[in-house]
Amino acid sequence: ILNVEQSPQSLHVQEGDSTNFTCSFPSSNFYALHWYRWETAKSPEALFVMTLNGDEKKKGRISATLNTKEGYSYLYIKGSQPEDSATYLCAFATDSWGKLQFGAGTQVVVTP
Amino acid sequence: GAGVSQSPSNKVTEKGKDVELRCDPISGHTALYWYRQSLGQGLEFLIYFQGNSAPDKSGLPSDRFSAERTGGSVSTLTIQRTQQEDSAVYLCASSSASGRYTQYFGPGTRLTVL
Numbered sequence: 278i279l280n281v282e283q284s285p286q287s288l289h290v291q292e293g294d295s296t297n298f299t300c301s302f303p304s305s306n307f308y309a310l311h312w313y314r315w316e317t318a319k320s321p322e323a324l325f326v327m328t329l330n331g332d333e334k335k336k337g338r339i340s341a342t343l344n345t346k347e348g349y350s351y352l353y354i355k356g357s358q359p360e361d362s363a364t365y366l367c368a369f370a371t372d373s374w375g376k377l378q379f380g381a382g383t384q385v386v387v388t389p
Numbered sequence: 390g391a392g393v394s395q396s397p398s399n400k401v402t403e404k405g406k407d408v409e410l411r412c413d414p415i416s417g418h419t420a421l422y423w424y425r426q427s428l429g430q431g432l433e434f435l436i437y438f439q440g441n442s443a444p445d446k447s448g449l450p451s452d453r454f455s456a457e458r459t460g461g462s463v464s465t466l467t468i469q470r471t472q473q474e475d476s477a478v479y480l481c482a483s484s485s486a487s488g489r490y491t492q493y494f495g496p497g498t499r500l501t502v503l
Contacts, residue, residue: 320494379432
């Protein structure tokens with residue numbers, strides 16, 4: 278059974294501060310790494326799909342990096358806003374079928 | 390355009406009854422996935438469709454669970470003789486291809502088994 282681990286489990290951030298958190302995954306059989314944002318009572322929203330070692334992706338104030346050799350990805354939020362409050366999920370794919378193994382998520386709470 | 394839709398949004402049933410959950414993927418998406426999130430747990434893969442075929446059913450937790458997809462579009466997840474441990478949010482996602490392509494999720498069906 279593959280293990281995708283995310284840390285921390287939760288974090289509280291002051292509005293305007295930047296933050297980052299980690300997704301760890303097995304470095305073998307890597308195919309793709311997905312990041313999603315899931316707000317309460319909404320559908321998970323896709324942020325990034327990362328496939329190459331060294332990939333860096335950016336969407337507004339959110340960015341992510343990928344290290345497939347050591348098996349980790351970081352997600353960064355710059356200048357956090359209350360609307361960034363959500364659970365951030367990473368998910369690991371080992372083959373082209375796209376079956377995703379999800380981490381438990383990092384819950385981010387941004388307070389004004 | 391329209392996203393992934395799921396119905397019903399909420400379902401309360403009695404233990405032992407059968408339930409059907411429906412997923413309408415984004416038009417033209419060939420790949421369709423079912424996941425579920427039980428209370429306190431992460432998202433768990435159930436089954437994957439490519440077209441109407443299900444090459445990966447490895448996540449179905451028991452033989453009470455089955456799924457089908459017709460016309461390369463709508464999918465139905467059926468749970469027979471529901472048990473309390475089946476209570477969860479069931480999410481459907483679709484993708485234009487698979488693996489390295491974004492999966493677009495529906496809003497989910499919250500199933501409660503009394």
